[in-house]
Amino acid sequence: MTSWPDDDVILYDGVCIFCSRWVRFVVARDSERRFRFTPIQSAYGTRLARTFGIDPEDPDTNAVVHGGIAWMKSDAALTVLSHLPGWGWTSALFAVPKPLRDAVYSLIARNRYRIFGKYETCFVPDADMRARVLE
Structure with missing residues (x-):
């Protein structure tokens, strides 16, 4: 696996409404301010x-870089959730076979714009969240 020097970085689609809501969900629960974020449309996110x-x-x-390794699809979502206060129980979902988890993830990912919509430009975080965004 390829490694990355920054840790606990969530890569997300900044024009995807569902993805932006996911980021807001994490921010609201990440009381330790562990995770930082980068939209894929930024120079850092593209790299x-x-x-x-x-x-x-x-x-x-x-994707999420955790422990220097990039986790993708359902592994990324579960890695993030399982490190949020009160959400550790979600690590039990790793017991569900990865092909099944990723099939559900991919179904949602393929249809995310159609189901949830899309912003014209990248989601703009509020001032508090902006301090945690890498661009």
Whole structure:
């Protein structure tokens, strides 16, 4: 696996309404302010995506760098959730076979714009969250 020097960085699609809501969900629960964020449309996000084989023009996954390793699809979501206060129980979902978890993840990812919509430009975080965004 390829490693990355920054840790606990969530890569997300900044024009995807569902993805932006995911970021807000994490921010609201991350009382330790562990995670930082980067939209795939930023220079930093594009570089991170390309390093891990994600097409920045057509991303099919979010990712999180944790422990220096990029986790993708359902592994990324569960890694983030399981490190949020009160959400540790979600680590039990790693017991669900990865092909099944990723199939559900991919179904949602492929249809995210159609189901949830899309911003015209990248989601703009509030001032508190902006301090945690890497661009």
